[in-house]
Amino acid sequence: MADVFLHQSLSQQQTLAPQMRKSLEILQAGTLELSQLVQQALETNPVLEDQTEIISLDDDGSDPEEADSLEYMNETDDDWRDRTILEGKSTPWTSEDEERRQRIYDSIVAPETLQQHMQYQLDLSMVDPEIREAAQVILGNLDDRGFLDLPVKTLGMRMGLKPQDVEEALKLVQSFDPAGIGASGIPESLLLQLERTTGKDTIEYKIVRDHLEDLARKRYPQIARALGTNVERIAEAASRIGRLTLNPGGEFDPTGNPYILPDVIIERDDDGKWYARLTGEHLPNLRINDFYKDMIGKSGTDAKARQFLRDQIRDGRSLIHAISLRQETILAIAHKLIEHQSAFLSKGPRHLRPLTMNDIADELSLHATTISRAAAGKYVLTPHGLMEMRAFFATGYQASDGTEVSNAGVREAIQKLVVAENPTKPLSDEFLTKALDKQGIKVARRTVAKYREQLNILPSHLRKTF
Numbered sequence: 001m002a003d004v005f006l007h008q009s010l011s012q013q014q015t016l017a018p019q020m021r022k023s024l025e026i027l028q029a030g031t032l033e034l035s036q037l038v039q040q041a042l043e044t045n046p047v048l049e050d051q052t053e054i055i056s057l058d059d060d061g062s063d064p065e066e067a068d069s070l071e072y073m074n075e076t077d078d079d080w081r082d083r084t085i086l087e088g089k090s091t092p093w094t095s096e097d098e099e100r101r102q103r104i105y106d107s108i109v110a111p112e113t114l115q116q117h118m119q120y121q122l123d124l125s126m127v128d129p130e131i132r133e134a135a136q137v138i139l140g141n142l143d144d145r146g147f148l149d150l151p152v153k154t155l156g157m158r159m160g161l162k163p164q165d166v167e168e169a170l171k172l173v174q175s176f177d178p179a180g181i182g183a184s185g186i187p188e189s190l191l192l193q194l195e196r197t198t199g200k201d202t203i204e205y206k207i208v209r210d211h212l213e214d215l216a217r218k219r220y221p222q223i224a225r226a227l228g229t230n231v232e233r234i235a236e237a238a239s240r241i242g243r244l245t246l247n248p249g250g251e252f253d254p255t256g257n258p259y260i261l262p263d264v265i266i267e268r269d270d271d272g273k274w275y276a277r278l279t280g281e282h283l284p285n286l287r288i289n290d291f292y293k294d295m296i297g298k299s300g301t302d303a304k305a306r307q308f309l310r311d312q313i314r315d316g317r318s319l320i321h322a323i324s325l326r327q328e329t330i331l332a333i334a335h336k337l338i339e340h341q342s343a344f345l346s347k348g349p350r351h352l353r354p355l356t357m358n359d360i361a362d363e364l365s366l367h368a369t370t371i372s373r374a375a376a377g378k379y380v381l382t383p384h385g386l387m388e389m390r391a392f393f394a395t396g397y398q399a400s401d402g403t404e405v406s407n408a409g410v411r412e413a414i415q416k417l418v419v420a421e422n423p424t425k426p427l428s429d430e431f432l433t434k435a436l437d438k439q440g441i442k443v444a445r446r447t448v449a450k451y452r453e454q455l456n457i458l459p460s461h462l463r464k465t466f
Helices: 018-028 031-044 077-086 095-106 114-123 129-140 152-159 163-174 186-197 203-210 212-216 220-227 231-242 290-297 303-340 342-347 357-364 368-375 407-419 429-438 445-454
Strands: 048-050 264-268 274-278 286-288 379-382 385-388 396-398 404-406
Touching: 018 031, 018 303, 018 368, 031 048, 031 286, 031 303, 048 303, 114 129, 114 163, 129 152, 129 163, 152 163, 186 203, 203 212, 203 220, 203 231, 212 220, 220 231, 264 303, 274 303, 286 290, 286 303, 290 303, 303 342, 303 357, 303 368, 357 368, 407 429, 407 445, 429 445
Parallel strands: 264 379
Antiparallel strands: 048 286, 264 274, 379 385, 396 404
């Protein structure tokens, strides 16, 4: 029998305290995410308040029309009731107040979803109950693009529907707006859109139906020979096909075009010098409510309530400090970016210099991971548009004249060469490499190919037009 031994060892392991975890979460949070975290804290921590939105429910000088503004719409039931208590108001919450609040909430219109849009059209359709039931099942299985990935026969079998009813229901759904809905994929969706606009007996319809792969590779001569026409006619048809949508349900996607708020704005002052400023208008101005701080000192306050308030005040102060530290760190990084990338700000992406997070971390006496967390998900509004803060940090190459060029600068140089090329004789990766070399930028051909793909530029043989 094998001997059994007990061993005792001592080791050190670093663990993050809850406050430190929260601080790192705040530092890494993007603008909109931070707004949500702060709003959640306001809803869950009673001692926190936004001092920029303190309002009075029974202010005699208030304007009734002002009370129906977006500011009031954004207030929740608890916020209104809590503020009444916090300000020492003893006015009861009347049924009239409740009705008024409900009218405001009822007036808020949510964006129409694809399912709602399709359901409305189905409700107006005069069809048999069996067809309506099958159409309802199809609508429930459409993805965000409006496509039906599951074969319609399989769907009918799973739901116990008659095949003929499902087929009729599918035709009904495909007749709804927008065109292309209810297709099994992009090819069928394009055919449905063409059928709605130009009809089936057109060259566009035939190209999509029979020569879609050749179209994607711009094999216009092959298509022209197969359809008995000339290349110019095929090119015109390809242009019209290119105006069709690949995502018919995309216009109803609430996340399809998210609104990005910049964290930092870099601009010139009156003396022409670059400076950075934070955009904090969207963030609440948090503070600890004095009412609860005074409660801790009162002799009549229950011991458990006093401890609860202490914990909430500690958490609230920790959150306020973490937000303040986040803002200070982001602004400090922005100032350093101005120092290192002033040429980019003045002249454009071609002059973006190679820069690492270690460089900034050393100058600010911070750890590189702190810089990484602070830059993650943050956006900077520059004279050249909105860009991620991480885009300022890039590796690069040294030009023949000794200047440093970032990989973003190399990509821009490639982009300019392709834009200026002769479309009948597009530049190959080898030629692009030689052209960059003439500009003093020495990069390998495989690197040029990689950057070309990152720019979504097709290879030269696929860019050629006739």
